[in-house]
Amino acid sequence: xxxxxxxxxxxxxxxxxxxxxxxxxxxxxxxxxxxxxxxxxxxxxxxxxxxxxxxxxxxxxxxxxxxxxxxxxxxxxxxxxxxxxxxxxxxxxxxxxxxxx
Amino acid sequence: xxxxxxxxxxxxxxxxxxxxxxxxxxxxxxxxxxxxxxxxxxxxxxxxxxxxxxxxxxxxxxxxxxxxxxxxxxxxxxxxxxxxxxxxxxxxxxxxxxxxxxxxxxxxxxxxxxxxxxxxxxxxxxxxxxxxxxxxxxxxxxxxxxxxxxxxxxxxxxxxxxxxxxxxxxxxxxxxxxxxxxxxxxxxxxxxxxxxxxxxxxxxxxxxxxxxxxxxxxxxxxxxx
Numbered sequence: 001x002x003x004x005x006x007x008x009x010x011x012x013x014x015x016x017x018x019x020x021x022x023x024x025x026x027x028x029x030x031x032x033x034x035x036x037x038x039x040x041x042x043x044x045x046x047x048x049x050x051x052x053x054x055x056x057x058x059x060x061x062x063x064x065x066x067x068x069x070x071x072x073x074x075x076x077x078x079x080x081x082x083x084x085x086x087x088x089x090x091x092x093x094x095x096x097x098x099x100x101x
Numbered sequence: 102x103x104x105x106x107x108x109x110x111x112x113x114x115x116x117x118x119x120x121x122x123x124x125x126x127x128x129x130x131x132x133x134x135x136x137x138x139x140x141x142x143x144x145x146x147x148x149x150x151x152x153x154x155x156x157x158x159x160x161x162x163x164x165x166x167x168x169x170x171x172x173x174x175x176x177x178x179x180x181x182x183x184x185x186x187x188x189x190x191x192x193x194x195x196x197x198x199x200x201x202x203x204x205x206x207x208x209x210x211x212x213x214x215x216x217x218x219x220x221x222x223x224x225x226x227x228x229x230x231x232x233x234x235x236x237x238x239x240x241x242x243x244x245x246x247x248x249x250x251x252x253x254x255x256x257x258x259x260x261x262x263x264x265x266x267x268x269x270x271x272x273x274x275x276x277x278x279x280x281x282x283x284x285x286x287x288x289x290x291x292x293x294x295x296x297x298x299x300x301x302x303x304x305x306x307x308x309x310x311x312x313x314x315x316x317x318x319x320x321x322x323x324x325x326x
Contacts, residue, residue, distance in 0.1 A: 009191050010184075019181040026173050026317075030166070033322035045318035053311045060184045060307045062300075067122055070129050077133035081140040088144050092151065 008065045018059045025052050109295035121297050128301040132308050139312055142264050146319065149256050156250045160257035162324030163228070163244055165219060169321035172215050173313065179208035180310040186286075187303040190296035195286045198299060202283035205306065209276050216269050220262075229262065230255040261320055268316060271309045278302055 029048045037044055058064040063074055114120035150157045186201035226243055227235030234240065234255065241251045282299055285291065291299060 009188065012185065012188060015181060015184045015188070019177060022177045022180075022314075023174060026170065026177065029318050030170055030322065033166075033318065033325040042319075042323070045322060046315075049315045049318055052314045056180065056307050056311050056314070060180055060310075061304050066125065070122075070126055073126065073129045073133055077136045080133075081136055081143075084137065084140050085144050085147055089147060089151070092148050 008062075010059065010062065010065070014059055018055045021055055022052055109292075117294055121300075124297050124301060125304075128304050132304060135308060139264075139267070142260070142267070143315070143319075146260050146264070149260065150319075150323075153250075153253050153256065156246065156253045157257050158324040159244050159246050159250075160254050160261075160324070161321060163226075164261075164321045165222070166321045166325070168215055168219055169317050172212050173317045175208050175212045175215070176310050176313050179205050179212070180307055182208060183303050183306045186282075187296070187300050190286055190291045190299040191293070193291070193293040193296075195289045195291055198291065198296075199283045199287035202279050202286060202299075206276055206279050206283070209272050209279070213269060213272060216265065223258070223262075228254075228258050230259045264316055264320070268309065268312050271305075271312070275302070275306055275309060279306070 025048055029045055032044050032048065033041065035041075057074060063071055109120075110117055111120060114123065182201045182204040186198045186205060189195075189197035189201055223229055224233055227233050227239065228243070235243070237251045240254060241247050244251070244254055246254055279302065282302055286299065
């Protein structure tokens with residue numbers, strides 16, 4: 001099990017760096033909400049949130065140093081979440097809704 | 102092997118490495134189903150937001166985004182203290198781990214306290230669907246909405262309470278677990294060989310942080326332009 005590396009101890013500096021980045025990105029997301037990006041405001045907000053979540057998953061949750069199987073679980077979870085939202089929305093936006101507006 | 106290693110290793114595992122990998126994978130299986138559990142609510146949010154775009158923006162404008170931003174920072178701080186608790190426990194520093202866990206609990210409690218303030222304000226404003234929803238004229242004036250949009254605002258606030266409430270419930274469940282871990286860490290139950298409970302609870306706490314990272318912009322910040 002040489003690949004498992006389960007005793008890897010992440011240096012404290014990495015945690016501090018992620019923490020500072022998360023605080024900065026929180027500021028950026030508040031700033032971005034006040035800007036007019038047309039139809040893309042939500043995409044910008046979700047993009048920033050995805051970047052923050054990725055840092056938390058990789059560093060705080062140690063997935064960067066995790067086993068391949070753990071990493072596969074994480075990716076599978078995200079893929080199935082995207083399937084859930086994409087298939088549902090493809091239905092809702094491709095036919096009129098009687099009570100819409 | 103030290104005595105602690107011997108007692109930490111369950112007989113059905115061949116090594117501590119294998120035992121820890123199995124436990125970590127099991128925790129991730131739980132977290133992935135949590136992703137889809139919350140994912141159902143995010144899907145409902147996406148559907149209704151796309152249908153009632155302007156109503157959601159008007160309702161979002163009513164939330165206190167400054168309190169939401171403060172809570173985001175508080176929760177990020179609690180994730181840092183949690184990471185430092187895991188770090189200390191992995192190095193066998195039980196007392197330090199206990200202190201960081203206590204700090205995590207304090208920050209979690211601060212977050213929930215702010216949530217109580219917010220919920221109370223919604224109670225005062227009569228914006229709690231099904232429990233305390235004001236007359237159409239009052240709600241319409243409060244949210245700057247008119248006609249059928251006033252009723253549709255209930256969708257937004259149902260999602261607001263459903264999603265933030267479920268998120269808060271996860272923290273309410275997490276805090277006693279953190280307290281139990283702090284007690285064990287202080288008593289010296291964890292070592293360099295074995296600190297898996299702290300590590301796995303850390304995964305749970307960070308996951309709860311991630312949920313809020315998405316909830317904050319999607320609920321608090323969509324009415325700002």
